[in-house]
Amino acid sequence: xxxxxxxxxxxxxxxxxxxxxxxxxxxxxxxxxxxxxxxxxxxxxxxxxxxxxxxxxxxxxxxxxxxxxxxxxxxxxxxxxxxxxxxxxxxxxxxxxxxxxxxxxxxxxxxxxxxxxxxxxxxxxxxxxxxxxxxxxxxxxxxxxxxxxxxxxxxxxxxxxxxxxxxxxxxxxxxxxxxxxxxxxxxxxxxxxxxxxx
Amino acid sequence: xxxxxxxxxxxxxxxxxxxxxxxxxxxxxxxxxxxxxxxxxxxxxxxxxxxxxxxxxxxxxxxxxxxxxxxxxxxxxxxxxxxxxxxxxxxxxxxxxxxxxxxxxxxxxxxxxxxxxxxxxxxxxxxxxxxxxxxxxxxxxxxxxxxxxxxxxxxxxxxxxxxxxxxxxxxxxxxxxxxxxxxxxxxxxxxxxxxxxxxxxxxxxxxxxxxxxxxxxxxxxxxxxxxxxxxxxxxxxxxxxxxxxxxxxxxxxxxxxxxxxxxxxxxxxxxxxxxxxxxxxxxxxxxxxxxxxxxxxxxxxxxxxxxxxxxxxxxxxxxxxx
Numbered sequence: 302x303x304x305x306x307x308x309x310x311x312x313x314x315x316x317x318x319x320x321x322x323x324x325x326x327x328x329x330x331x332x333x334x335x336x337x338x339x340x341x342x343x344x345x346x347x348x349x350x351x352x353x354x355x356x357x358x359x360x361x362x363x364x365x366x367x368x369x370x371x372x373x374x375x376x377x378x379x380x381x382x383x384x385x386x387x388x389x390x391x392x393x394x395x396x397x398x399x400x401x402x403x404x405x406x407x408x409x410x411x412x413x414x415x416x417x418x419x420x421x422x423x424x425x426x427x428x429x430x431x432x433x434x435x436x437x438x439x440x441x442x443x444x445x446x447x448x449x450x451x452x453x454x455x456x457x458x459x460x461x462x463x464x465x466x467x468x469x470x471x472x473x474x475x476x477x478x479x480x481x482x483x484x485x486x487x488x489x490x491x492x493x494x495x496x497x498x499x
Numbered sequence: 500x501x502x503x504x505x506x507x508x509x510x511x512x513x514x515x516x517x518x519x520x521x522x523x524x525x526x527x528x529x530x531x532x533x534x535x536x537x538x539x540x541x542x543x544x545x546x547x548x549x550x551x552x553x554x555x556x557x558x559x560x561x562x563x564x565x566x567x568x569x570x571x572x573x574x575x576x577x578x579x580x581x582x583x584x585x586x587x588x589x590x591x592x593x594x595x596x597x598x599x600x601x602x603x604x605x606x607x608x609x610x611x612x613x614x615x616x617x618x619x620x621x622x623x624x625x626x627x628x629x630x631x632x633x634x635x636x637x638x639x640x641x642x643x644x645x646x647x648x649x650x651x652x653x654x655x656x657x658x659x660x661x662x663x664x665x666x667x668x669x670x671x672x673x674x675x676x677x678x679x680x681x682x683x684x685x686x687x688x689x690x691x692x693x694x695x696x697x698x699x700x701x702x703x704x705x706x707x708x709x710x711x712x713x714x715x716x717x718x719x720x721x722x723x724x725x726x727x728x729x730x731x732x733x734x735x736x737x738x739x740x741x742x743x744x745x746x747x748x749x750x751x752x753x754x755x756x757x758x759x760x761x762x763x764x765x766x767x768x769x770x771x772x773x774x775x776x777x778x779x780x781x782x783x784x785x786x787x788x789x790x791x792x793x794x795x796x797x798x799x800x801x802x803x804x805x806x807x808x809x810x811x812x813x814x815x816x817x818x819x820x821x
Contacts, residue, residue: 308527308660309527309660310522310523310524310526310527310665311526311660311661311662311664311665311666312526312662312665312666312669314519314522317522317523317526317669318518318519318522320666320669320670320673321518321522321669321673324673324674324677327677328677328680328681328684331684332684335684335688336688336691339692339695341691341692341695355573355578356573356578356581356582356625356629357578357581357625358644358647359640359643360640360643360644360684361637361640362637362640362684362685362688362689363688363689363692364636364637364689365689365693365704365708366689366692366693366695366696366699367692367693367694367695367696367699368696368697368698368699368704368707369698369699369704369705369707369708370707370708370711370714371707373711373712373713393713397712397713400773401716401717401773404769404773404775405552405775406552406555407552407553407554407555407556409773409774409775410553410556410560410634411556411559412713413633413634414559414560414566414567414631414633414634416713417567417633418566421568444568445568447568448566448567448568449566451565451566452566455559455564455566476707476710476711478703478706478707478710481725481727482725483706483707483710483724485710
């Protein structure tokens with residue numbers, strides 16, 4: 302400690318203030334970025350802050366807010382081979398069971414990636430105002446459907462399946478708390494059947 | 500002139516808390532060297548474990564067997580270099596990112612690190628993070644920023660007396676408190692945004708969380724369903740913690756009980772909600788709040804254990820005692 306007290310600061314005042322200012326400015330912009338996203342601060346500030354923050358300083362800590370998750374969207378698919386149509390497959394269910402059996406394993410991330418297929422299909426339909434069952438829509442042109450097809454191809458290779466055609470569905474489970482009881486309602490986004498591409 | 504009180508300076512004679520004096524003092528003193536050293540080891544440990552547990556599925560997460568949507572909206576700009584694994588031609592070589600990142604983390608756990616290593620590790624992490632945003636959560640975002648700020652936790656020998664040493668100490672002190680601010684942001688942002696909704700204030704939020712099978716163990720909802728008091732208390736406790744942390748973490752006397760409560764909070768997230776990586780990362784991040792005296796004792800104990808193992812027999816030859 303006595304040795305430390307004999308040391309003197311060596312940086313010029315302007316330099317130490319400049320370095321400190323850079324740190325302060327960084328956190329100030331981050332604060333603006335966070336609190337303008339949902340218009341606590343004026344929302345137009347979010348676009349200015351975003352230009353600095355993304356991608357190198359990107360951060361998102363608003364999970365479970367403003368509301369907790371009240372809906373679950375699940376990816377289901379089935380395929381057709383020479384024996385006919387399979388049963389609906391719910392791959393995320395398997396990963397969820399594996400996750401609870403071994404939470405430190407990678408099943409949680411597999412679950413997240415498969416669930417993302419459903420989220421992206423749902424968002425594609427919602428953002429474009431499209432009906433899933435509308436066969437005139439070129440769903441196969443959307444990245445969400447391509448991603449789903451890639452997953453089915455991985456599963457097909459794993460199970461040595463020879464697929465003629467496939468179909469995907471997003472199963473939406475909505476939870477509503479009324480009094481002491483949780484009510485669950487289901488709906489489906491059923492996408493058209495597609496022939497398998499080699 | 501506004502006054503800033505930092506508890507680390509309460510015992511320092513002759514230092515008044517004006518910004519200029521604080522910046523001068525930060526060029527000369529680094530009382531939290533051991534805290535930073537322990538924090539970095541904890542950080543690298545959770546980083547390494549995060550990558551390790553994904554190794555069995557690395558081909559699907561970062562490689563060619565992907566089934567996520569690849570996006571690079573920064574094509575042509577510097578941001579593109581954070582999105583390299585969003586291009587198939589780079590995904591073929593994801594090992595160039597993953598294995599060096601794991602190696603650098605391991606070296607960091609062993610205390611072998613410098614600014615260049617830390618910058619490289621951060622760059623690799625950013626690419627791995629954006630290489631699959633679907634597996635990202637608050638823990639990944641925290642690691643992203645803690646690894647960035649830890650670049651500036653430059654270790655400076657207390658005896659060094661030069662411009663470079665002054666700059667190193669200043670950056671270290673700024674980054675050290677920057678990490679505090681970053682962790683405060685996590686709770687402040689999450690807590691304040693929960694106030695914008697309806698279900699956190701009404702106490703119903705946890706009921707929704709536990710009702711979803713992906714967010715709670717199968718038996719949990721059955722146990723708590725209908726127990727409105729428990730669910731409400733849990734909801735308000737979680738909300739209160741997130742709103743109180745940003746205020747009371749700066750109060751020395753409140754820090755220990757707050758951190759103990761936080762460890763409990765994050766353990767619940769690990770054990771009940773099942774978000775293991777986020778819980779572990781936040782608990783590791785809490786090392787930054789250790790008191791310097793405590794950190795010094797722990798750090799020297801760790802170093803003594805290492806030294807003892809390495810030099811068994813050599814010590815007696817050198818004539819050095821305990």
